[in-house]
Amino acid sequence: MSFAPADTRTLRGTLPPGSPDHVYVPFEVPPGTREIAVSYAYDRPSVPAGTPGNALDIGVFDERGTDLGGGGFRGWSGGARTEFFLRADDATPGYLPGPLGAGTWHLALGPYTVAPQGLSYEITVTLTAGAPGVTPVPVYPPERAAGRGRDWYRGDCHLHSWHSDGRRTPAEIAALARAAGLDFVHSSDHNTPASHPHWADAAGDDLLVMLGEEVTTRNGHVLALGTDPGTFVDWRYRARDGVFGSVARQVREAGGLVVPAHPCADCVGCGWRFGFAEADAVEVWNGPWTPDDEAALAAWDAALVTSVREGGRPLPAMGNSDAHRDPDTVGLPQTVVLADGLTRAAVLAGLRAGRSYVAESRTVTVALTATAPDGRHAGVGERLTAPPDTPVTVALEVTGSPRCSLRLVTDQGVLLTSGPLPVSGTGSLRWRTTPAQASYVRAEVRHETAAGPVPGVMAAFTNPVFLGPVRA
Structure with missing residues (x-):
């Protein structure tokens, strides 16, 4: 379909249940187009209780095409917006300004859920002719x-701005991060790097801003964490397509980490289905502590047991807020990482090594060490190499956690519990073990609970300290 200059056309269609994950609607852009403006709507019929209704996401690809890898990608707003525009000099948040090349463009429709009656849509495309602006x-x-220097730094690596489905600007997020005592944050907008240049004014000597994306597939979400500025990571595949390995390599080649997000979430398409062979870390704690997080913690701990018994690479854990809008709390939780400095490279290296713990706020601090009789010691993410029968002293120090209990967990399960702490929130725990008895030790700090044997809400947990030799 072609357009005359300053012309408006309406595109209509109906998507049946079982439609492809992504449907492409072509339109022609003539030479001399200054602006493309798009608005859309779709029907929302009544559905039986428990049946998903209609939800339709949208984005756009330019004349370079829709091939996987995103050469033609120009923006994505998911279901957060009903209209957007693109010009050379400006674009709606979530979309990329730049030249409007002549040729066949495609609207990318994502039928997130489709009602039994089908999903009927109507799209209005307006092309305005004129001299292009200058692309910034x-x-x-x-x-x-x-x-x-080398120190413990606090950060939140899963945050959404108004460049996807968040409601806060980068400046507003940065102000909340500073108020939460964070040293670093990470831009994680869904399926678009459009926010990356808009974080420059939010950064400062006191706040490191790392860039990336939350890659939102139909088989789970993954953080492309700390990639090179402007990196786009495609999301249009499922686990059955066998392409995730190449996507993970792209993330690492761009300097980032591959971190599955909220792997046990039960929203449509949120639960992680790609496995963890390509992961550099995993987001175990997402936002306020819920049963989803408890399930993720149990799954992560089971994977730790497998790794130490079979000689695999232990997968470090992280925690992030996934904050979108009020009242979501930036920095609940936050990952506290031991890094050689407040730089992108140093923070990512600490996260990859598991030299970190997760805490509910800036007030909570945790120190976990294992010490051999000769004075050698190791902290979280490190290994104390010693013969199997070597006596090892494990020390846990906690502050900022009033009335919380302390737990030491090994590959045999929870082996020591102490508490509750006094109202000062400060306490410690000492435990003797050997590498033969515990291949690793990690700590949990839990709030009080009234549910008998059910553990309380998490206040903090650490990555493990590993004991004994590395198993081949």
């Missing part, structure tokens, strides 16, 4: 902040 040269946040 993107300026990205710096890859380092002042920092404190």
Whole structure:
């Protein structure tokens, strides 16, 4: 379908139940187009209780095409917006400004859920002729902040701005991060890097801003964490397609980490189905502690047991807020990482190594160490190499956790519990073990519970300290 300059056309269609994950609606852009404006609507019929209704996402690809890998990608707003525009000099949040090349463009429709009656849509496309504006040269946040040298740094690596389905600007998120005592944040908008240049003014000597994406597939979500500025990571595949390995390599080649997000979430398409062979870490705690997080913790701990018994790579855990809008709390939870400095490279290295713990707020601090009789010691994410029968002293120090209980967990399960802590929130725990008895030790700090044997809501947990030699 072709358009005359300043012309408006309406595109209609109906998607039946069982439609493909992505449907492409072509339209022609003539030479000399200054602006493309799109609005859309779809029907929302009544459905029986427990049956998903209609939900339709949208994005756009330019004349370079829709092939996987995103050469033609120009923006995605999912279901967060009913209209958007693109020009050379500007674009709706979530979309990329740039030249409007002549040729066949495609609207990308994502029928997230389709009612039994089907989903009827109507799209209005308006093309305005005129001289193009000048595309701005993107300026990205710096890859380092002042920092404190080698130290523990607090961050939230799963945050959404108004460049996807969040409601906060980067500046508003940065202000909340500073108020939460964070040293670093990570941009994780869904399926678009459009926010990346808009974080430059939010960064500063006191706040490192890392860039990336939450890749939102139909078989789970994954953080492309700390990639090079402007990196686009495609989301249009399922586990059965066998392409995730190449996507994970792309993320790592762009300097980032592959971190499955909220792997046990039960929303449509949210639960992780790709396995963890390509993961660099996993988001075990997402937002306020829920049964989903408890399930993710149990699954992660079972994977730790398998890794230490079979000689595989232990997968570090993270925690992030996934904050979108009020009243979501930035920094609940936060990952506290031991890094050589407040730089992108150093923070990512600490996260990849598991030199980190997760806490509900800036007030909570946790220190977990294992010490051999000769004075050698190891902290979270590290290994204390010692013969199997070597006596090892495990020490846990906690502050900021009033009335919380302390737990030490090994590959044999929970082996020691102490508490509750006094109202000061400060306490410690000492335990003697050997590498033969415990291949690893990790700590949990739990709030009080009134549900008998059910553990309380998490206040903090650590990655493990590993004991003994590495198993071949």
